[in-house]
Amino acid sequence: MSSKRPRDRRVRRTRRLLQQALLELLDEEPLSKLTISQIAARADVSRQAFYLHFNSKAELLLSHVDDVFDEVRAAALPSPNRHVGVQELLATTFREWAAHSDSLALALQIEDKDHVIERIRLHISDLMQAFDRYGREDTSALPTHEYREYVADFLAGGVYMLLRSWSRDGLTVPAAQMAELVYSFLPVRHQTAQPGHSQAASPVGRPRR
Template identity: 30%
Template sequence: MGDTVDRRVRRTRELLRRALVDLILERGYDRLTVQDIIDRADVGRSTFYAHYTDKDDLLLSGMEDLARAFEEHMERHFATRGHPNPVLAVFQHADQQRDLYKALAGKRGAEVMRAGLRRRIGEVGARRIHGFLPDQDVALPREVTLEFLLSALLGLLIWWLDDDLPYTPEQMADMYMRLAVPSVRTVYGI
């Protein structure tokens, strides 16, 4: 029974996400209503609200997959001190969802998406920062370093999307690490 329920929940959520993305591409995010989304997905209003609080919550639901992939990449990276590149998940997610990111560019939906990315990636980074920074006191507080790394990552991601993805996700992740890691190692003496 549990598997059937899980399957129905996954199916409903996927229908709602697909409807949202299709409608964003057709009309833009700002003009959409929950009614538009449920009409397109052919689900009831109570079903929508059983899963999401509003259209912003639905938009951000895709960030959960990104956060899981990012955390998994970070765990494996720090366990092996090498692969995979911990930020590769971010660039791959944007590449796979390129139509959505492009449709949101410069609009209210983009603000919601950026805030969601910042929050989800920041939460993972805050949990994992101890894995790559020493415990001793240094000139910079950890939260400043985390904000620097997060701001640089989001800035590069937005630039990359705005410039029509001139590099592969792997190249972007590699360039980010080549810029960020040496500076952090220098400051922290690692």
């Protein structure tokens, strides 16, 4: 048996221990007050081991955020066997973010918000590409592929601010209403639904808070 697989398992185990240690410590004090030594000690690894895997505590937290975003994408992405509408996709995404509200709040503690916005941007870009192929609505009103990256950049900043406000307010607005609000901003046209799929609902106005 190759020696690579055990090393991979050890890497995954160490990263998981460090993530778990960080999350436990974040229940006690904010990220800004934590030290690498505290995290390493809680994970029962050396500082050297920490730096073999991460450059900073923010990068460690971002690794957890990446895992959460992977789960959100997996739940929301359309596929050849799962054609969805824009509003359905948005509803699933907000529902997943609500289910991971603790992790969302932690991500918003990261001082360099550009790191978090870049994660959101990648998430949006993935959704846009998948929806181009498997979505039910016509997105031809959106810019051509040449300019889609600019659109993803624009949306990422807005989504970050939206999630920050939503989290700050305790997620009091239901995920479905948040999805309706965002959907009302998007230029989409409805196509004839594919067999076995209903049309997405029409856009609605901003929900009252």
